[in-house]
Amino acid sequence: MLEIENLHASINGKEILKGVNLVIREGEVHALMGQNGAGKSTLSNVIVGHPAYEVTQGSIRFNGKDLLALKPEERAHEGIFLSFQQPVEIPGVSMVNFMRAALNAKRKYQGLEPLAAGEFLKMMREKRKIVELDNKLANRSVNEGFSGGEKKRNEIFQMAMLEPTLSILDETDSGLDVDALRIVAEGFNKLRTPQTSAMVITHYQRLLDYLKPDVIHVLLNGKIVKTGGPELAMEIEKKGFDWIKEEAGL
């Protein structure tokens, strides 16, 4: 589904990714771990097409398509979703209008008619339940005045609405209390299907206990230096990253 080959990317002239290779297949959940500043968020931002990052080498293919040639909105329409580490507040744009614009843009891309107002609102109601999001939140401006936990739940709610095939969760567990973490993780699991994949960025085992990833990658200094099964995450939780760094000769 997602094939990243020798990806180099920089921001403001500074190279952050230095040759990333990664393949995620249909139905798989991959976890991406690594120290602060290793390039995890950069990788997710490059995949979704953040304009601040420049790809200097390499390629990303998504379902066979050259992803780097597509605009951010087109990548979203192709089925890529990023749950932001820091969801953005947009005062004055209501959640309803925001979701309607997003959903109908995707439908248009797929050659479908816009959803009728009634159907859309019904869908909003149903999907909200997945992350136990309050009805009132839907009428408020996007993320404005939301607590940290509400913002993250709102990300998963949007994911539920847009039904992506590849979801990237960038530290979706940060700033969440145990209950909120459970709601978010269980919400995510409800949305999983054999056709959907995910890349999960996290520092903590707790989220992975819920999500049960198939593959763990360690990204250090702009490269994936180690890949393993779920046991790798537990080892990192116990021993930290130093031994991996030594192994990789960093």
Place this chain on the structure above:
Amino acid sequence: MNAEKQYIDLFAECRTMIDGHSVLALNARRDEAFHAFQEIGFPSKKVERYKYTDVSALFLPDYGLNINRLDIPVNPYDAFRCDVPNLSTSLYFVVNDRFYDKVLPKVSLPQGVVVTSFQKAAEVYPHLLEKYYGQLADAKTDAINALNTMLAQDGLFIYVPKGVVVERPLQIVNILRADVDLMVNRRVLIVLEESAQMKCLFCDHSIDDVNFMATQVCEVFVGENAHLELYELEETHVKTHRVANMYVRQSAYSTTTMDSITLHNGYTRNQTDVMLDGEGCETNMYGCVIADKQQHVENNTLIDHRVSHCISNECYKYVLDGSSIGAFAGRVLVREGAQKTVSQETNANLCATRSARMYTQPMLEIYADDVKCSHGSTVGQINDAALFYMRQRGIPEEEARLLLKFAFVSDVIASIPMDALRDRLHYLVEKRFRGELSKCEGCKLCK
């Protein structure tokens, strides 16, 4: 070449004709205005209050004037459909500077309420016209007031007597209509006596593909404990030049809410001066400007706290696209003795393109020592983080920009107390951002 000369010559030549087609109250003030105009001339950009708009350049072209009061053939009811219909208003038209009285709305106004032309007012209520006309708009020091006072021949007179509540909002549609380039000098006089209440919406439109130069002087008296809501919506075309001065005097315990919305225009300067003349007054002044292409919009305001215990809120928001220019100068003056004044002033602006320019000057002058006042201004661009967030969700960039611009002005629109108008404006503003104002459907000018 100086811009004043043609108006001085015209006035000198046509004085008799101007007087002949007008009324005593107006004629009585022309000499003084003429002398002042000759003396001061149009303000240059060196004059503080006019530094953002080059007024004399606006008046340079040779516009026609309808001094002979020729009937311009138009039935506004047929010719025009305003963008703000179905508000259950009492709908009136002013064609150029003339109150259209051939067909009047069927709804009857409450006892004693007058909505009519100066011509008619001079016949029926000469004492009212004489008492109020020219009392607030100083024709001796301001050239626009002077020019308007020299040349105005008719106008709109609205009067609500003591204690009368006009439930149904008035809607005045100002139509500029001509076959040749035309100058119009419009005059409005609004008088609310003690404890009167009224809501009034002015919609400005231009319906012909010619250059219009419109001056407007509006004097508003809000009596003790009276409540006025006054909305102005400009939706003209790129060839319309509007220079409008409004003067409001509020007596004790009165409330005024004013909204000035420039949706589409050519070149506009709106000046609004509010005098808080009695204790316990409240003034809410909101404005919203949406401009693109080469459009120019200035709002220049003064809120004069003359006495104690008054409240004023002021908030203007601009969204500038293309190579448009916006200007806001808002002066809040808290005079000596105006203790316990509470005043807030905000001007927030969004420059959506690199070539759009905004000049902003919030001013707060305080000569009292027990007041609570704030003023502030911001100029910013579209929030890139928000833009990317929306694009990541699949909203195309153009659409995302539109939603963000719309969101930026949404609180000004939301502050409009009149429900139907607020909803309608939400719709119109969105259409404007999409470039789909129905006004422009038949009009190639603004494309």
